[in-house]
Amino acid sequence: MKLIFTCLIMMISVFPQRVNSQEIEELDDPNEAQYLDQLLDRIFQTFSIETADSLALDEHGYSEQAILSILEWQQQDESVGTPRWLRKQLRGQDKILLKQDLKSAAVQTQSQFRQRLQYSASLKGWRTLNKGRIWNNQIYLNILTEQDPGEDRFTDHAVMTLSSRSVPGFDNLILGDFHVNWGGGLILNQQGSRMSLNPRSLVRQKRLLLRPHYSSREVDYFRGLAGSFSHNNTHGSAFISRRKARGRWDGETFKEDADGIHPMAKSFEIHTLNALGLAVETEVARLRLFGATLIHPDEPKGMEYELGLACSPMGSHSCQIYTNSLDQNNQRILFSWMYSTKPIVLSFQYRRYNSIEEIASGYVPTLLGASAINETGIAFRVQIRPGKKIQIRYALETGGPEQFNSIQDYRTIQHHKAQLVKRLEKGILQLDLSRKLEYPVVEGSIWESRFTNLKITKAAVSLVHPFSAHLNYRVNLKSTFLNRNHALLVQQRLSGERNTWKWSIGYVRYSIPTYPMRLSVYETSVAESFSFYTAYDDGDRWFIYLKQQAHKYVDLELKVVQTRSFDMLVNSKQLALSLQMSIVL
Amino acid sequence: MIHIKKLVCVCAVCFILIPQMYPVFGAFEYRGLGWPAAMANIRVVGSHPFQYALNPALIERGLPPGISLSYQKPFQGLDLQAGAISLQNRIWQRPFIHHLEFLGDELYSELKLSSGTAWLVEKGFSAGMMWNYHHLSMSGYQSEQAISISLSSAATIHDQVKIGSVLENVIQLGNELTLPQKFHLGGQYIVGPVTLMLSLEKESALPVEANMGFLYASASFWEAGFGYRDLNGELSVGWRIHLQRIAFHYVLVTHPQLPVSQGFGLEMLLP
Numbered sequence: 001m002k003l004i005f006t007c008l009i010m011m012i013s014v015f016p017q018r019v020n021s022q023e024i025e026e027l028d029d030p031n032e033a034q035y036l037d038q039l040l041d042r043i044f045q046t047f048s049i050e051t052a053d054s055l056a057l058d059e060h061g062y063s064e065q066a067i068l069s070i071l072e073w074q075q076q077d078e079s080v081g082t083p084r085w086l087r088k089q090l091r092g093q094d095k096i097l098l099k100q101d102l103k104s105a106a107v108q109t110q111s112q113f114r115q116r117l118q119y120s121a122s123l124k125g126w127r128t129l130n131k132g133r134i135w136n137n138q139i140y141l142n143i144l145t146e147q148d149p150g151e152d153r154f155t156d157h158a159v160m161t162l163s164s165r166s167v168p169g170f171d172n173l174i175l176g177d178f179h180v181n182w183g184g185g186l187i188l189n190q191q192g193s194r195m196s197l198n199p200r201s202l203v204r205q206k207r208l209l210l211r212p213h214y215s216s217r218e219v220d221y222f223r224g225l226a227g228s229f230s231h232n233n234t235h236g237s238a239f240i241s242r243r244k245a246r247g248r249w250d251g252e253t254f255k256e257d258a259d260g261i262h263p264m265a266k267s268f269e270i271h272t273l274n275a276l277g278l279a280v281e282t283e284v285a286r287l288r289l290f291g292a293t294l295i296h297p298d299e300p301k302g303m304e305y306e307l308g309l310a311c312s313p314m315g316s317h318s319c320q321i322y323t324n325s326l327d328q329n330n331q332r333i334l335f336s337w338m339y340s341t342k343p344i345v346l347s348f349q350y351r352r353y354n355s356i357e358e359i360a361s362g363y364v365p366t367l368l369g370a371s372a373i374n375e376t377g378i379a380f381r382v383q384i385r386p387g388k389k390i391q392i393r394y395a396l397e398t399g400g401p402e403q404f405n406s407i408q409d410y411r412t413i414q415h416h417k418a419q420l421v422k423r424l425e426k427g428i429l430q431l432d433l434s435r436k437l438e439y440p441v442v443e444g445s446i447w448e449s450r451f452t453n454l455k456i457t458k459a460a461v462s463l464v465h466p467f468s469a470h471l472n473y474r475v476n477l478k479s480t481f482l483n484r485n486h487a488l489l490v491q492q493r494l495s496g497e498r499n500t501w502k503w504s505i506g507y508v509r510y511s512i513p514t515y516p517m518r519l520s521v522y523e524t525s526v527a528e529s530f531s532f533y534t535a536y537d538d539g540d541r542w543f544i545y546l547k548q549q550a551h552k553y554v555d556l557e558l559k560v561v562q563t564r565s566f567d568m569l570v571n572s573k574q575l576a577l578s579l580q581m582s583i584v585l
Numbered sequence: 586m587i588h589i590k591k592l593v594c595v596c597a598v599c600f601i602l603i604p605q606m607y608p609v610f611g612a613f614e615y616r617g618l619g620w621p622a623a624m625a626n627i628r629v630v631g632s633h634p635f636q637y638a639l640n641p642a643l644i645e646r647g648l649p650p651g652i653s654l655s656y657q658k659p660f661q662g663l664d665l666q667a668g669a670i671s672l673q674n675r676i677w678q679r680p681f682i683h684h685l686e687f688l689g690d691e692l693y694s695e696l697k698l699s700s701g702t703a704w705l706v707e708k709g710f711s712a713g714m715m716w717n718y719h720h721l722s723m724s725g726y727q728s729e730q731a732i733s734i735s736l737s738s739a740a741t742i743h744d745q746v747k748i749g750s751v752l753e754n755v756i757q758l759g760n761e762l763t764l765p766q767k768f769h770l771g772g773q774y775i776v777g778p779v780t781l782m783l784s785l786e787k788e789s790a791l792p793v794e795a796n797m798g799f800l801y802a803s804a805s806f807w808e809a810g811f812g813y814r815d816l817n818g819e820l821s822v823g824w825r826i827h828l829q830r831i832a833f834h835y836v837l838v839t840h841p842q843l844p845v846s847q848g849f850g851l852e853m854l855l856p
Contacts, residue, residue, distance in 0.1 A: 427742075465742050471707040473740050475748060475770075488793045490770050490785065492738070492750060494710075507752070509768040511793050538789060540768065566789035 028196065028432070029520060035530040036215050040179070043133070044140070044163075044211050049101045050074060060101075066094035109136040113583045116526060120561075120576035125149025129216055131528070138166040146216045150263030157260060161212040167227075171235075174226045177213035180239060181206045182279045182292045184322030184334040185365075187304040189220045195365055197393045197419050199347035199381035203320060203338045207290060207310070208237045208279055218260030219245075222275060233283040241275045252300055274298055287311050290322070316341050330355055334365070342385070349379040354402045367399030367413050374402040377413075389423040411440045427465040434458045456516065457481040471496040480517040487512035489519040489535060495545075502547040510535040526557040526580040539565040555582040614765065615688045615695060618657035618848030619669055622836045623823025624798025625812025627784045629771035630739070630749040634671040634852070638684035639769070640751050641701035642713030642739035650674040655850040662844045664690045679703075682715075696720040701735075713737040717754065721762060731762040745775045765789075771796075778802050792816060810836075817841070823848075830854045 049070065052060065057067045069089040076085075083102050090098050116129040131144045144159040161176030182188050184204055195201045210228050213221040226239035246268040247256040254271045262268060279292035290308035308322040318338050325331040331354055338347040351365060353375045368375050377399035384392045400412040417434040438454040460478040467473060472495050480487040488511050495504035504524035512518060518536040524545045525531030533541060543561040550556050559578040566572070616626045619635035628639040634653045637644050650673060657667035667688040674681055684699040701715030715735040722728035733754040740748045753767040771784030782798040798812035806828060812821040823836035832852040839845050 463742065463748075465740065467707040467709045467740075471710060473710060475740075477770075486793075488785065488787070490768070490787075492770075494738075496707075507750075509770075509787055511787055 036217065039528060040211050040214065043214065049098070061093075061097055063094055066090050066098075109134070111135075111583075111585045114528065114580055116529070116578065116580040118576075118578045121571075121574040123149050128154070131214070133214075139164045140212070142212055142214050144214060144216070146218075146260075148261045148263075150261070150265070152264045156262055157216060157218045159213050161214070163212050169229065171228045171230055172210055172237075173228075174210055174212055175224075177221055177223050178226050178239070179209075179211045179213055179221055180226070180237075180277065181209035181211070182237075182277075183207055183290050183306045183308045184320070186322055186324040186332045186334060187292070187294055187306045188277075195349075195379060195381075195397075197381065197383075197395050197417060199338060199345040199383050199393075200340070202347040202349040202379055202381055203318060203336045204310075204322075207308075208235055208281055210237050210239070216260070219256045219258055234280060235282075236278070236280040238278045239276070241273070241277075243273050244270055245273050246270055272298070281308075286313065328354070344385075345381075345383040347379075347381045350377075351379075352376045352402060367397050367415065368401070368411055375399050376402040391419075391421045393417075393419040393421075411438065413438045424465075427463065429464075430460075430462045432458070432460040432462075454516070455482070470498055476521060478519045478521070480512070480519060482514070482517050485513045485517065487514075487517040487519060489521065491521045493524065495524060500549040502545075504545040505543070507540065507542045508533070508535070509540045511538050512536050523561070524559070526559055526578050527555070527582060529578070529580075531559075533563070537565050537567045539563065539567070553583055553585055555584065556580075557582070615659070615667065615686075617655075617669055617686060618659060618667065618836050618838065618846055619653070619655045619671075620810070620823065620825055620834045620836065620850055620852075621798075622838055622846075622848055623810030623812060623821050623825075623834070624782055624800055625784075625796040625814050625819070625821055626838075627771055627782045627796050627798045627812065629737075629751050629769035629784050630747055630773040630782055634673055634682065635669065635684075637673065637682040638669075638671055638686075638699060638701070639715075639735070639753070640713060640737040640739060640749050641680075641682050641703045641715055642711040642737045643749060644673065644680040644682060644703045644711075644713075646680070646705070648673060648680060650855040651853060652855060653850060653852040655848055657846070657848040659688070659846040660840075660844045661847065666690065667848075692724040694720075694722050703739075709741040711739045713739070719762065719764060729762040730759075731764050732758040733764050734758075747773045749773075778804065827852075 051074075052070075054067050054071060057070055062070065066089075069086065073086045073089070087095065087098060111132070111134040113132040114130070118127040118129070119125070127149055128147045129144070130146075131142070133140070133142045135141065140163045142159070142161050144157075145155045146157040147154050148156060159177045161174060161178060163172065163174040163176075165172050167173045180188055208228060210226045221243075222239060222241035223243035224239060224241035226237065228235070228237035230236075245254070245256045246262055247254055248269055249255075249271075254269075254273075257268060274297050276295040276297075277293065279290070281288055281290045288310040290310065291305070293303060293305040295303050304324065306322060306324050308320065310318070310320040312318045316339055318340070320334075320336045322334045323331060331352075333352045334349065335351075336347065336349045338345070340346075349365075353366070355374055365379070366375055367377055377397065380396040382394050386392070395415075395417040397415040398413065401410055404410060414437045415434065417432070419433075420431045422429045434457070436454075436456045440454070458478070458480050460476065462474065462476045465473045474491075474493045476489075476491040478489040489508060490510070491506060491508040493504060493506040495502075497503070506523055508521055510519060512535055515536045518534050520532050520534040523531045523533060523543055526545075535541070541561065541563040543559060545557070545559045547555060547557045557578070557580040561576040563574045563576070564572055616622070617635065620633050621628045621631060621635050624631070628636040630636070630640070630643065632643065632645065634651065635655070653669075653671040655669045657669070659665050659667050665688065667686075669684065669686045671685075672683045674683075679702055681700065681702050684697075686697045686699075688695045696719070698718045699715050701713055703711050703713040705711050713736070715737070717733045717735060719731045719733065720728060721730075734756040735751060735753045736755055737751040738749065742748060749769070749771050751767075751769040753769065754764040755766060757764055765788050767786060767788045769784060769786050771782060773780055773782045778801055780800040780802070782800070784796045786794040786796065794814065794816040796812065796814045798810065800808060800810045802808045806826055808825040808827070810821070810823045810825070813819070814821075818841045819838055821836065821838040823834060825832060825834035830853060834848075834850040834852070836848040836850075837845060838847075
């Protein structure tokens with residue numbers, strides 16, 4: 001089986017294919033926080049083609065040649081550098097992207113409203129979500145309400161935020177619900193902080209970020225007033241927050257209900273989370289000094305702080321160091337270094353969390369999991385581009401206990417990942433391989449002088465092929481090997497669009513003997529939602545997604561999914577539905 | 586004496602096969618011994634009428650009408666007989682494949698009649714659908730019938746690379762006789778005269794089966810095939826001779842525990 005699978009990989013690798021970054025990450029484990037981060041970036045990190053630098057243009061998706069043309073256009077005076085001139089310079093996908101950017105720049109006031117109804121057997125009822133955004137060049141207003149099955153109020157989760165980048169004295173001012181991404185993330189729960197195979201993910205880019213909250217996630221956000229400001233080489237942001245949270249007390253610690261489902265029959269305790277925060281970063285010579293403080297007036301921890309230093313001694317090198325304490329016996333330290341050139345990017349991170357609190361409280365990058373008390377480890381990434389159409393990545397993660405408190409805490413993990421992405425004439429081929437070695441120590445092992453270990457090997461192949469501008473095909477093959485068992489998952493997706501219709505169909509067949517060997521796949525879903533499925537039995541699943549522009553301003557979307565388990569004799573089939581209506585003005 | 590020997594052989598076959606099969610789906614597990622059997626019986630990709638009978642999406646545009654016959658002797662030494670007839674034609678410019686398959690002896694018989702067609706969704710991508718009628722009869726029991734639908738697709742990624750998939754018996758009409766649902770995914774890669782085929786097959790309650798087939802097609806008139814099925818360790822080999830409008834083939838399949846199986850075939854292109 002292994003031999004044949006290897007042959008299959010080799011056979012497909014002879015003819016590999018083009019994808020965007022979202023598609024490339026499909027073979028990795030799904031990460032909703034990462035998706036939300038991307039969504040908020042897209043919505044709230046305003047992109048202006050007139051002012052974007054080469055990095056922003058690259059991240060936005062323009063090709064190298066297009067970036068040169070856009071930079072040249074930005075420097076021209078208005079009589080020569082017309083949008084028409086720029087349109088003539090660009091071709092293919094760049095031209096389509098430019099058309100969208102110019103269109104969104106030209107519109108003065110825009111608004112979007114979405115209403116979503118979702119049903120699935122696991123939810124045991126209907127979930128409703130309403131969201132709306134209205135914005136212009138000066139101000140941004142977003143509203144969201146959500147009601148899960150069993151909840152009594154239409155606004156069980158409600159968000160309303162007003163933000164502006166035009167208030168004098170402020171770079172950004174937010175009133176309402178918001179997220180804060182500061183420094184190395186050692187004292188604040190941060191969205192999208194999981195490290196990917198990209199070497200740049202080890203180095204923090206968003207050190208003083210404030211963004212409106214705009215998702216159905218009911219934890220990890222603030223409610224109040226926040227603002228960011230700049231003065232010469234000094235940038236800063238500050239906030240004041242007071243939010244009522246539902247959850248339970250675990251001793252002296254309040255744990256917020258994580259899934260956000262609050263049925264009438266279940267009682268929760270309400271606790272007001274008060275917080276104040278201030279972060280400042282200033283540039284001295286080539287050094288960036290960072291300092292942040294958080295005050296929790298009602299909590300035993302009271303005040304927390306984080307200090308950081310970032311530098312770029314040479315253009316291609318950069319390094320960062322963050323710590324949340326100067327006390328060596330109770331401290332989190334994160335050190336990152338990156339070397340970046342066009343053909344090669346290298347990065348390294350060392351982390352040491354020697355703390356008396358659970359690691360999850362800060363949501364710092366960790367390998368041992370949220371329940372670990374302390375951890376030390378390294379992360380290493382390399383990315384090589386030997387040619388224009390090929391990219392190779394390798395990642396290593398290690399993690400182990402910093403202190404030996406109890407036998408249950410003693411676990412060490414080593415995780416190797418390798419990835420090959422090859423662009424074809426049409427489409428993209430991607431191969432991923434990973435091997436995770438975990439050495440948990442259990443009491444019996446010590447007395448018997450033998451050590452248990454868990455070795456999980458994963459291999460995945462993905463092929464994306466556009467048959468035409470209207471039809472795209474994707475096949476994902478994923479497998480897991482654990483001891484003598486193997487698991488396999490095959491997913492095929494076909495998507496297309498014609499006239500006012502967009503559609504996508506997918507089928508996945510999987511055979512997974514045990515839960516530790518579980519495999520996940522992404523699925524097309526209604527706009528501004530994240531959809532994946534994790535399989536851990538013998539079964540199959542299909543979905544149909546349809547979108548129709550029913551009117552100039554109205555889009556209707558429908559997604560139907562059926563999951564079938566061959567292991568279950570009763571309730572083997574489960575149906576799920578999503579309906580969404582969007583009004584885009 | 587001969588009767589006792591035969592009975593012993595049949596019992597041996599049953600003892601080996603039954604643990605590998607889900608009991609409900611004991612019937613209709615016979616894969617046939619047509620020309621694809623030489624390449625590990627991979628039928629989800631390829632360009633033979635017996636492959637079209639599983640995956641009609643593979644039918645190429647402009648394929649002339651033809652008929653293929655096959656006489657098969659599964660598990661030599663048992664009195665089992667098997668055979669298949671396949672007919673490809675066009676109706677209003679749409680390609681169709683009709684297939685009849687039989688397996689049995691004087692006490693037991695399986696008959697499958699299928700008919701399918703293909704749609705070209707976009708250049709390089711086709712979808713196919715087969716209607717299948719299954720008939721099972723056993724001496725002393727009432728015969729049973731079932732109708733099912735299979736769905737398939739074929740994607741030509743490159744001149745040399747093709748990917749096919751089939752959901753066999755995905756929809757079944759009537760609950761009288763339960764048919765095995767099977768998922769096939771396969772790829773073929775053509776390099777010069779050699780075609781390499783790989784496929785994965787998954788049936789509920791059975792492990793994933795991985796198969797590998799090679800086909801060498803000489804520039805003149807002969808072809809040779811070789812295949813290996815991972816799950817039951819079957820090895821297969823065969824040859825095919827094709828003249829202008831007529832072709833012959835022979836297939837030999839060996840099983841680690843069971844007697845060898847053989848198949849002979851005749852294919853004709855109709856005027």
